[in-house]
Each structure stands twice: as structure tokens, then as C-alpha cells.
Amino acid sequence: MKFSSKVQRCFQSPMRKFHPYAVAAAAAGKTIYHLNIGQPDIETPPAYFEAVRDFHQQVLAYAPSPGMPELIDAIIGYYAKIGVPLTPDDVLITTGGSEALQFVCNCILDDGDEIILPEPFYSNYNTFISSTGAAIHPIPTRPEDGYFYADRDKIEAAITPNTRAILITNPGNPTGTVLTRDQMQMILDVCVKNDIFLIADEVYREFVYSGEPLASFGQLSGGEEHVVLIDSVSKRFSACGARIGCIISRNRELMAQALKYCQARLSVATLDQVAAAALYSVGPEYFEAVRVEYKRRRDTVVRKLAEIPGVVCECPKGAFYLMAALPIDDAETFQQWLLEEFDDNGDTVMFAAGGGFYQTEGRGRNEIRIAYVKEQHVLERAIDLLALGIRKYNETHK
């Protein structure tokens, strides 16, 4: 029995690759400081659980395939407030942002097609894209430039006759980069000019730290047919386990095609949709408090990283991730060593090795992604462990 060429092109998650070593380290009594997984520790708004407890239907029935009207209305209300007018036909509810991405990729990508992504990128994109048979065409960036990619020449150089879309994560995962309004407009213009889609994964929209208004590619005028937004309650409301996301687009044909996939998988979980609708009732003070907390954490991590000799890391402007280049030979070897050989008073540290976020072979080998979704003192200790680890690793590996 053989397996498909597509699944064989997919990789294990770089966030979870070292899980077996972590299990062994924990079994050996080590305490692991996890900077590798973007699971926020912020409380989910109680409105979620209240809505769930208030659900009193006796049959847990399928929801409508495009999503429950009350959730779609809540999302439309949220977007209206940030200057993106939507109608119910512009929204399809999905099982997390993951399913939204998967459906959009399936709708527009064929074998031999290409999709442009700034590199490094969220590694799971690779699986969604590989499963369509299409190829990723990366826009290269450098840690020394703060992973800057919003350069018209660089982007246009990546376009070929097979290009179907540009996929942007803004604010960025894994880099935390945030586009300016002008940069967003430029990227949309490139898409319009080349008649390709602009897929904007904006699940980290709330997490910007310079006082900017919340930005969305949906706010830009002109080229509405080209814009596809990927959204989710996971990060916005610290509700990752709800698995509620959506596709937003004013491209009627795209939405009609994507609806076929929605119908084929019947519906998104009913209770989670009811509860996700209730999440949208939280006020701006919720987001403000979360933003303040993440900003404090970002500042801590950036400050402490700057104290480590040889680390290259620009201060990221958004999301709750950063990429850094370390003064080591190979982040994967280093990670394995941290779990197997290193400890400081029984403690060690995990990050996501950078190579898994790159398409180009050999890139990102000395880089790591850090998710700063833990409390201050945990982050401080984790970066201290990283600093100590780098020093000891380089002593023993030189």
C-alpha cells in the first residue's frame, strides 16, 4: 500500500518535533520552560462558558453549513466597528483559522501553481499548500533587517505566470512584523495588477503595540474581489480550544466554491459557535488589558535577549512571537542538547527551531521562534536558561 505524494511532502510541526525529547526530559525530572507553543495563558472571557451553560436544546443538531447566523452577525458587528462593512454572504464559519486556510487553498491552488509567502512563515501553511499540489514561492528576508518583506520589487520578483496568490500573516507569525497601511495598500495593488488573490491571515490583529488602530486588508478600497481574510477567535479571545474561525471575502465566486467544502463537512461545532458569538460581546477594555500584558512580556523578552552576546533580534511590533538568530551552529542540535544534556538547577528551555519556518533549504538554521505567552517571571527565567545554554553549548561544541 502506498501513500500519497502530497502527504509525503508534509512535515511534522516544528513546534512539536521535539515532543519525544521533552517527554524524556520531563521523565528524567527536568522542568521545561516552554517558549515553543503559542498557547496563551490569558483567561478566556467567561461569556464563553456562560453561553455554553445556557444552552438548553435537547438535540445537539448540525448547524447550517455556512455557519450559525448569530455568530456571523457577531462577526459582522465586530468588523463594522473597524471600518469593514460586510454582509452575511461575505462570511463562512470554519473549524478554526486552519480550516479556513485549507478551504481557500483547495479553492484556488492546483498542481503546478505557486503561492507567494514571506519567509519565515507559519509552518502549517506548508501542509495546507502541499496538499493541493501547489508550491510555495518564498520572499526571502533576513533577521538583520527585522524580517522586512514589504518591498514592491522583492514581491514582484517572486511573481510568475503560475502565481495564484500572496499569503500574508499580519501581524506576523513567527516574526511579529506589522505592516503599515501604505505597505498593505502596495501589496494589494500588486495583487490587483497581477490578477491574483491576497490571502491575509489576520488572527493576531488585536496584538499591536505601538498604539496603531486595528488594521485589516478588508479596510482598503479597490481590489475587494482579491482580498480573502482568515480570522479566528483562538488568539483574539484566548479561546484556542473553541476551533472557531472564518473566511471573509467579497469575492462571490470564491465564497460559492468554498461553500462546497463547508457543505461536504456538514457543519462547524454547534455549541462552540453559540459560545463564540457570546465572546464578541466583550468590550474594548478586554483587548486593552491583554495588549498591555503582552506588550510588557514582549519588552521583557526583547530586553533580556539583547543582553545575550551575539543574538540578533529586532523588537517585533505585533502578535506574540519573535524570531531571533542565535550565536550557535544549529538550533535543532541545540534544542536536543538542551533537553538531553543541559539543566540549571533541574530547569531547561524549549523554543521552536527556525528551520521549520523556512521553505528554502538551509535557511533559519541558527534561528528560533519564541512565543511570549507566559507570565513575566517565567519568561525571565526562560531567557536566562537560554543565555546559559548558549554559553555552555558553545563551550562544549567548539
Next chain:
Amino acid sequence: MKFSSKVQRCFQSPMRKFHPYAVAAAAAGKTIYHLNIGQPDIETPPAYFEAVRDFHQQVLAYAPSPGMPELIDAIIGYYAKIGVPLTPDDVLITTGGSEALQFVCNCILDDGDEIILPEPFYSNYNTFISSTGAAIHPIPTRPEDGYFYADRDKIEAAITPNTRAILITNPGNPTGTVLTRDQMQMILDVCVKNDIFLIADEVYREFVYSGEPLASFGQLSGGEEHVVLIDSVSKRFSACGARIGCIISRNRELMAQALKYCQARLSVATLDQVAAAALYSVGPEYFEAVRVEYKRRRDTVVRKLAEIPGVVCECPKGAFYLMAALPIDDAETFQQWLLEEFDDNGDTVMFAAGGGFYQTEGRGRNEIRIAYVKEQHVLERAIDLLALGIRKYNETHK
């Protein structure tokens, strides 16, 4: 901007195709008796909602990608009782049986590959398979033979060098056919001999009406590496809105490949997994009561269909569907007419037109699928409406 060749090969759901006409009919004041959707009216066991209300974590976090251990354990316990020994590595939790099917198709099917399905088949299989680029090779059946397909010669005649799997729904949707143990063994033998997978969608396992013990391809010995089970809580516990399913296989390589997809979409909804685990605490009296109720409904529908001149329908042995050939020219035209032109005291009826369950062009045109998931008196009235509709339609269309 262009759309993928794959999504263009996918169709709208035959269960939902006439939704716009139904909306118009309802707006015109008609009452529609729905026989088209397999949404059971049976109450979900209260254990589900109790578990949801007892969930008191403050952060709704991602669950592990392969599924929550408590749900996997519950499923292993259920299978142990029907003679299928499993370990946690044999189970991957998915978002409904739909995602399980999609992952398995993606793991084993490439462009140019073929998968064998008895025809008529659950129409959403077409979307999952088309998205891989593979083709469906149908095993033809006839309403006059009760849609019988378990014939070794017929099955072997469908195998080509490109065949990767046989996909069986047992008990069957849309036909309600149920395989005997010998037929199951024969089909597995064919798969072993030809080194292909046997994908068994067994989500209707509980719904058999002749006193047979619960059957699973997982019970057969020999060829364990070839067997992949698709399962779900949707129909078993009348919990369609939970979107909890699973892939079960002892093929290590398949499970390792499928895990990549599980990781890429991060996790299945946390609360629904916790609650689904609680569902497995219900006793055999729950299933027995449900079985008795569905059997009564099946008998009603079959009895009343037999009274309509020209209808061909063998009594189905399982699930809660049946297919019937009607004495009309075209079920889609008839359905549209029922919604637009017909009523009896303001009432009309919907079914799923048969053509959508066939791969072979032109097959199933005068057939319909009925889901008998409503109360007795509703089913009786619905079949009366069907009988009256057939008579009037044929009077006006001849």
C-alpha cells in the same frame, strides 16, 4: 483569478441543492415535510451537556493534536466491548467523521489514483476524493436488487493498477444495506490480495434491525494493516453538532501520516471532546431504545412506500436511510415541482434526489433518498404527500 480544477469537480450537496426553493416555498406559506436531511430528532444523552457544564478551566486551550486521552480511552473501551482490541496509537480524534475521511483520502490518494465505491454512495465522499485529484470507480448496483454490491466478481472487476482503496459505508448511507460477516471477510480478502486499503465508514453501526450483533471490519482477523475505520458520535449518540469523529487503524504508517494533518490543524474542539467522552458512559439500554424507535419508523416508511404503485424499494436492514425508485421521469424536476407547484392543504415534501449519490452520469434519475429521522406521524404524512405528488405530477407531465 482562477479556481482550482479540484473544487470545480466538486458538487453542491444533493441534500441541500433545493434549499433556495424550500426557502421560497416556506415564504409562500407552505409547510415542508423534510425527508432530505439525516438530522435525527432523538435526544442527545444528557451526559453531554452535564460534562459541558462541569468544565471549569479558565483557559479554553488547544487539545493535543491526536485527541484528548480521556476521549481516546472512552473509544477504546467501547471497541473492547465489541471485540476490537485497540491501543491509543490506533485512534486519532477528528472533527467529525468528515475530517477523518478527508485526512485518510489525503494520505493515500494522488492524482490519477482510483478508489472503489459501491454506487449509490454518500455524496460528500465525492468532495473529499475529488480534492485529492483521484477518481471514483463505482461498483454499479440496482434498486431492483436492493442495491446489493457484495459480490466478489463485481468488486474485483473494478480493480485496476491505480486502485488504492475500497470505501464501504456499512450500514449503508444512502441505501441502508448491511453486510453479513462473510461478505465483510470477502471484501477484506479482496483488499489484502490486491494490497489496497479497506476504508470502512461505520458511523451507523448501532442501527441494525435484525438482531445482529454490532459488526465492525475491526473485528476481522488477518489484514489488520489494510483496515481503516471511520467513526463518529454524530449518529450513535444523536450528537451531530458535536463534530467529533475518529480514524481507527492498526496501520502504523497510515497513522503517522495522518498525524501530520492532525498537527497542521492543531486540535479538535476541547469542550466537545470532553463531552463526547461522557457520551460513552451511556448504557446499552440507550442504544436499544433508539434502535426500536428507528426500526418502527423504517417499517412505517417501507409499508407506506409499498402502497404507492410503481415504487421499487426493498426493506433496508440498517442505518436510517432508504433509497427508492419512483414511477416518475426525473426526481430533481419532481422535487422542484413539489416545492413550486404542489401542495396538499398547504403541505409539501422534500427528499434528496438520487442522481447526486451516483458517479455514473444518468444513473439514479428516478430515485430518491429518504432519511427516516422524524416521528411516526410526520413520516406517514410525508409519504402520503409523496404518493399524492407522484399522482398529480404524472397527470400534469404526461
